[in-house]
Amino acid sequence: NTRVLLKRRPVGAPVPEDFEIATAPLPVPEDGQVLVRHRFVSLDPYMRGRMSDAKSYSAPVAIGGVMEAAAVGEVVESRDPRFQPGDSVMNSMGWQQWAAVPAGKLIKVDPTEAPLSANLGVLGMPGLTAWVGLEDIGQPKAGETVVISAASGAVGQVAGQIAKLRGARVVGIAGGVQKCAFIMEALGFDAAVDHRADLNAQLDAACPDGIDVYWENVGGAVQEAVFPRFRDFGRMVMCGMISQYNIAPGADAAGAPAGPNLGPVVRKRLRIQGFIVFDSGWQRYGQFRAEMLGWMNAGKLHWREDVVDGIEKMPQAFIGLLKGENFGKLVVKVG
Numbered sequence: 038n039t040r041v042l043l044k045r046r047p048v049g050a051p052v053p054e055d056f057e058i059a060t061a062p063l064p065v066p067e068d069g070q071v072l073v074r075h076r077f078v079s080l081d082p083y084m085r086g087r088m089s090d091a092k093s094y095s096a097p098v099a100i101g102g103v104m105e106a107a108a109v110g111e112v113v114e115s116r117d118p119r120f121q122p123g124d125s126v127m128n129s130m131g132w133q134q135w136a137a138v139p140a141g142k143l144i145k146v147d148p149t150e151a152p153l154s155a156n157l158g159v160l161g162m163p164g165l166t167a168w169v170g171l172e173d174i175g176q177p178k179a180g181e182t183v184v185i186s187a188a189s190g191a192v193g194q195v196a197g198q199i200a201k202l203r204g205a206r207v208v209g210i211a212g213g214v215q216k217c218a219f220i221m222e223a224l225g226f227d228a229a230v231d232h233r234a235d236l237n238a239q240l241d242a243a244c245p246d247g248i249d250v251y252w253e254n255v256g257g258a259v260q261e262a263v264f265p266r267f268r269d270f271g272r273m274v275m276c277g278m279i280s281q282y283n284i285a286p287g288a289d290a291a292g293a294p295a296g297p298n299l300g301p302v303v304r305k306r307l308r309i310q311g312f313i314v315f316d317s318g319w320q321r322y323g324q325f326r327a328e329m330l331g332w333m334n335a336g337k338l339h340w341r342e343d344v345v346d347g348i349e350k351m352p353q354a355f356i357g358l359l360k361g362e363n364f365g366k367l368v369v370k371v372g
């Protein structure tokens with residue numbers, strides 16, 4: 038069982054030496070547990086937080102511990118009547134090839150509904166995040182302008198398409214020409230803004246009447262450019278701020294972009310709300326999955342994955358995620 042362990046806590050941007058590739062004997066399931074062989078393991082930005090022992094909404098991964106992650110795979114042995122060998126399952130099982138997992142923590146997935154790896158992206162935690170954040174906070178209405186940052190990524194690509202399906206005009210912000218072409222051509226967004234070029238001029242052109250909903254995935258310079266363009270009663274869905282994740286706590290953020298002036302929040306009666314997908318997301322997983330599968334089967338929802346092959350490539354792939362090297366939902370094929 039090849040696994041990736043956290044060797045030490047990264048300071049600033051993670052480096053390969055922060056991780057250790059190790060092998061362990063196959064885990065043996067106890068009563069009530071299920072032995073799962075992973076096919077795909079998910080890499081997500083939140084994992085940067087789990088590498089740090091700063092106070093957060095979840096406990097950090099221990100030094101020497103297996104990095105946390107969602108995975109999908111097949112049941113090989115079951116010591117719980119709810120699961121049989123051959124069942125496809127998903128849940129949080131770590132950067133490793135095999136896991137013995139308490140049965141109550143697993144969700145059975147139907148491999149005929151969608152490719153297995155889709156359960157880590159469009160039908161998994163990132164898709165659920167997009168759906169919940171729009172339901173609860175963004176609430177896009179027909180004709181409104183919705184701006185999505187990291188728009189070609191796991192959360193952004195779903196959030197933008199759902200906003201379009203709800204009738205909004207959707208502007209995506211992404212890094213580089215290829216990602217911008219993808220969100221226009223494959224996802225049908227109304228406009229694309231490349232944050233590596235002149236952000237302000239492009240936003241002026243793409244949002245002449247201002248912005249009703251901003252889906253925040255990145256923070257920093259992008260947030261600073263978007264913020265003054267809010268219309269009255271705008272909503273800002275604070276999903277994440279990936280541009281800040283490698284800034285060491287306590288370090289002066291020299292070189293990091295200045296934060297925006299949040300004064301207009303009051304004047305424009307804006308609603309800025311943060312959320313974490315697991316607050317109430319998983320309780321609504323059935324409703325989410327049914328709506329998503331409906332759109333997917335009708336050809337109305339597309340998704341792009343960036344598949345890396347080999348568990349030993351996980352540290353480098355994760356390091357790249359924090360620099361925008363992934364193009365689509367990043368998953369690693371491990372078996």
Ligand code: NDP
Pocket residue numbers: 081082083162163166187188189190191192193210211212213216232253254255257259275276277278279280281312313314315358359360361362363364365366367
């Ligand atoms: P993505 O698949 O979008 O990958 C990350 C993308 O972020 C990169 O491809 C890159 O896109 C962009 N990026 C990376 N570094 C920077 C930077 N320094 N400045 C600007 N953009 C950058 O990731 P996810 O869709 O999985 O996650 C998106 C956001 O959602 C993250 O902030 C994450 O933490 C958050 N999240 C929050 C959840 C919640 O419950 N609140 C749940 C899941 C995710 P590009 O090349 O286009 O710039």
